Amino acid sequence: MLDAALQGILLGGYYAVLAAGLSLMFGVIRFINLAHGDLAILGAYLVLFCAERFGLSPWLALVLVLPVMGLFGWVLQGALFARTMRGGFLLPLLTTFGLGAVLQNGMFGLFGSDARSLGNAIGSLSWESWQLPFGISLGKLPVITFGIAVFVLVALQLVLSHTRLGRAIRATSADAEAAELVGVDARTVHRAAAAIAVALAGLAGALLAMRALVNPYAGPAQLIFAFEAVVIGGIGSLWGTLVGGIILGVAQSFGSLLSPQWFQLAGHVVFLGVLGARLYFSHAGRRGGLRFLLTGAR
Amino acid sequence: MSLLSVENLVARHGLLTAVHDFSCTIEPGEVVAIVGANGAGKTTLFRAIAGVHTAAGGTIRLAGADITALPPHRRVAAGIAMVPEGRRLFSEMTVDENLRIACENGRRGSWTLATVLEALPQLQPLLRVPAGGLSGGQRQAVAIGRALMSNPALLLLDEVSLGLSPIAVAGLYESLAALKAGGTTTMVVVEQDLDRVLGFADRVICMLEGRAVLEGRASELSRSQIASAYFGLATGQVH
Numbered sequence: 028m029l030d031a032a033l034q035g036i037l038l039g040g041y042y043a044v045l046a047a048g049l050s051l052m053f054g055v056i057r058f059i060n061l062a063h064g065d066l067a068i069l070g071a072y073l074v075l076f077c078a079e080r081f082g083l084s085p086w087l088a089l090v091l092v093l094p095v096m097g098l099f100g101w102v103l104q105g106a107l108f109a110r111t112m113r114g115g116f117l118l119p120l121l122t123t124f125g126l127g128a129v130l131q132n133g134m135f136g137l138f139g140s141d142a143r144s145l146g147n148a149i150g151s152l153s154w155e156s157w158q159l160p161f162g163i164s165l166g167k168l169p170v171i172t173f174g175i176a177v178f179v180l181v182a183l184q185l186v187l188s189h190t191r192l193g194r195a196i197r198a199t200s201a202d203a204e205a206a207e208l209v210g211v212d213a214r215t216v217h218r219a220a221a222a223i224a225v226a227l228a229g230l231a232g233a234l235l236a237m238r239a240l241v242n243p244y245a246g247p248a249q250l251i252f253a254f255e256a257v258v259i260g261g262i263g264s265l266w267g268t269l270v271g272g273i274i275l276g277v278a279q280s281f282g283s284l285l286s287p288q289w290f291q292l293a294g295h296v297v298f299l300g301v302l303g304a305r306l307y308f309s310h311a312g313r314r315g316g317l318r319f320l321l322t323g324a325r
Numbered sequence: 326m327s328l329l330s331v332e333n334l335v336a337r338h339g340l341l342t343a344v345h346d347f348s349c350t351i352e353p354g355e356v357v358a359i360v361g362a363n364g365a366g367k368t369t370l371f372r373a374i375a376g377v378h379t380a381a382g383g384t385i386r387l388a389g390a391d392i393t394a395l396p397p398h399r400r401v402a403a404g405i406a407m408v409p410e411g412r413r414l415f416s417e418m419t420v421d422e423n424l425r426i427a428c429e430n431g432r433r434g435s436w437t438l439a440t441v442l443e444a445l446p447q448l449q450p451l452l453r454v455p456a457g458g459l460s461g462g463q464r465q466a467v468a469i470g471r472a473l474m475s476n477p478a479l480l481l482l483d484e485v486s487l488g489l490s491p492i493a494v495a496g497l498y499e500s501l502a503a504l505k506a507g508g509t510t511t512m513v514v515v516e517q518d519l520d521r522v523l524g525f526a527d528r529v530i531c532m533l534e535g536r537a538v539l540e541g542r543a544s545e546l547s548r549s550q551i552a553s554a555y556f557g558l559a560t561g562q563v564h
Contacts, residue, residue: 194426198415204377205413210401210430210475 028284030163035280037165039256039273040173041238045231045249046256046268047180048224054263055200055220058108058119062127063228064250068243069130070096070229071145071236072138078148085148089233093226100225104218127246134243142240149237172234176272179227180265187265196220200263255298274301326389328353328511329374329479334383336366336373343369345535347383351479356505356512358522358543361532362555367515368410370532371483375407376400387479401431404478410487410515412468416457420448420467423456424474431475435509441470445500462493466500473510482514486521494518498525519548533557 049063060066070092077088103126111122146153149168156164187193198206199216207213235241235249252275260271275294282293327350336344344366351357359367372378374385376397385393387403395403406427415423424438442449445466451459456467465485472480485501486494498521504510505525516522522529523543531539531554539546539554552558 191429194418194422195430197418198426201415201417202413204397205409205415206426207377207397208375208401208407208409208413209427209471210398211426212396212398212430 029161031280031284032277033163033165034169035277036273037169037173037276038280039269039276040169040176041231041234042252042256042272042275043176043269044172044179044227044234046253046260046272047183047265048227048231049250049253050257050260050263050265050268051183051220051227052224053257055196056104056108056112056217058112058221059123060108060224061120061123061250062130062246063123063224063253064248065127065130065246066096066099066225066228067232067235067249068241068246069134069232071232071241072134072143072243073229074233075143075145075148075236076138078145085145085233085237089230092233093229096229097222097226100222101218103225104221105214108221109214109217127250131243131246138243140242142242143236144240145233145236146238153237168238172238175230175234176269179230180269183223184265192216192219252294255294259298259301327351327386328355328388329513330384330386331370331374332384332386334370334373334385335381336369336378337381338369342381343535344373347532347535347537349530349537349540351511351513353478353511354508355528356514356526357528357530358526359513359515359530359532360517360519360522360551360555364534365532366535367532368483369535371407371409371481371513371515375405375409375481398430401475401477404432404476405481406431406472406475406477406479407481408465408468408472408483408485410483412464414456414459414464414467414471417455419453419455420459421452423467423471424448427471427474432477434476436473436476438474441473444473444503445470447496460493461489462496465489465493465497469497469500473504478511480510480512482512485514485516486518494521501525519551523548531555 045067049060052058052060073092073095074085074088077083077091078085107122107126108119111118152168156166157170158164187197195206195211195216196219198209198211199213203213206216232241256268256271256275258271259274260267260269274297278297279290279294282289329351331347331349334344334347335342347366347370359370361367369378373380376395380393383393384391387405390403392400392403415426424441428438447463447466448470451463456464459467469482485497489497501512502525505512514526523546526543529541529543529546529551530537531551533554534557538557539551
């Protein structure tokens with residue numbers, strides 16, 4: 028049990044990195060990016076490409092790929108996302124859904140359909156572990172992943188709290204028009220936020236490819252995990268994202284104790300449970316709550 | 326040269342024309358009050374001047390330069406700051422952060438955190454407090470301080486005393502009077518309280534249904550003249 032809990036917490040670190048970008052985009056730009064998972068896989072493939080083609084260490088490749096992903100996010104926001112937002116709330120969903128399909132098939136065309144992994148490139152790190160008392164072994168890679176997640180969230184928090192860009196991001200997310208009125212260029216702030224979000228997606232994708240196999244169509248499943256972590260943790264909250272990721276990871280980890288199929292299912296069940304509970308508690312006082320939904324009685 | 330000149334400005338909300346062929350000029354150092362009933366177009370006029378409402382026609386010039394096509398943040402850089410209706414503070418950020426963000430993104434000039442706190446000493450003990458937790462009068466003071474931090478040549482104050490207690494309004498006008506006495510900040514205020522307007526402003530423009538129906542020096546206008554223009558009973562110019 029303790030082992031499953033620890034493994035789940037470490038897995039939650041990966042979900043937190045994956046979800047942080049999605050949460051940032053939603054919190055600052057009010058934009059739901061359905062291609063987030065596919066962008067993560069794109070990041071993974073770019074790192075794979077650098078590692079295989081040029082023989083770079085995956086970590087060095089990651090350092091090169093993250094700015095490229097950030098630039099891609101900047102361009103996407105400027106050229107695509109901002110335009111779709113002027114067309115109502117449905118258009119961004121349709122557009123990013125389509126962008127996801129383009130990314131999936133583009134990666135399929137460029138890199139083929141084989142499932143690939145960075146496992147070989149990181150060498151012994153993929154299987155080495157630390158032995159703890161009570162027969163628990165913690166894989167080095169999951170621990171490093173969790174460490175990166177905490178580092179990323181702390182860094183993001185520091186940027187948001189103490190830098191000029193961070194203040195501009197928070198002001199824009201609170202009231203974009205008021206931010207414009209004090210001289211903040213909301214368009215640039217939105218682009219910067221999208222750049223950070225897409226770079227984070229790329230980081231998550233590379234971490235995924237280190238621990239598991241990825242294929243060009245793996246994005247949508249990652250998007251669902253990211254969504255679940257964001258919703259469980261509370262939308263727009265940075266540390267909530269980590270909590271949500273950990274809850275999701277622990278649920279999956281306990282689920283897989285029951286049977287391998289329960290790995291994903293347990294995560295979905297907890298997600299639906301949290302949604303249901305939130306619905307119940309927020310509506311219970313006003314409308315008669317779940318009982319009202321079930322019985323239709325006043 | 327006029328600091329601000331608005332020529333034949335038209336602004337719409339969908340099919341409704343809120344500002345109709347409006348023209349005015351504001352001289353440097355002047356304090357102008359805009360009065361009018363609800364729906365007369367005062368707020369839309371301000372929003373069009375600040376750039377957050379796109380003008381459907383006409384020209385806005387600041388110190389001779391055409392700014393009609395500039396986005397709001399570029400107008401801040403050009404020297405316009407607006408205290409919007411409802412203050413619109415960043416409520417989860419502290420007072421200090423609210424002031425600082427305007428300083429970081431606005432123009433450089435004589436207004437700094439120190440000089441703003443000198444002009445609005447009531448903000449000094451509130452610097453670490455989140456803006457969402459303040460009273461109405463404090464929020465308005467922060468909003469004015471925030472606008473000053475961007476070192477505007479022209480300060481637009483929308484609905485200055487709306488929703489404030491009489492004591493808060495009195496305190497606020499003390500601060501504004503001191504600002505006016507400084508003589509460097511040109512102000513345009515929207516205010517419902519006619520006594521305040523006549524006591525504070527140099528010049529009054531009365532709007533009715535999107536048009537300027539009465540304009541004159543505050544010292545030469547009577548309450549009854551303004552009241553009849555306000556309700557659309559008479560129009561005219563007094564100089």
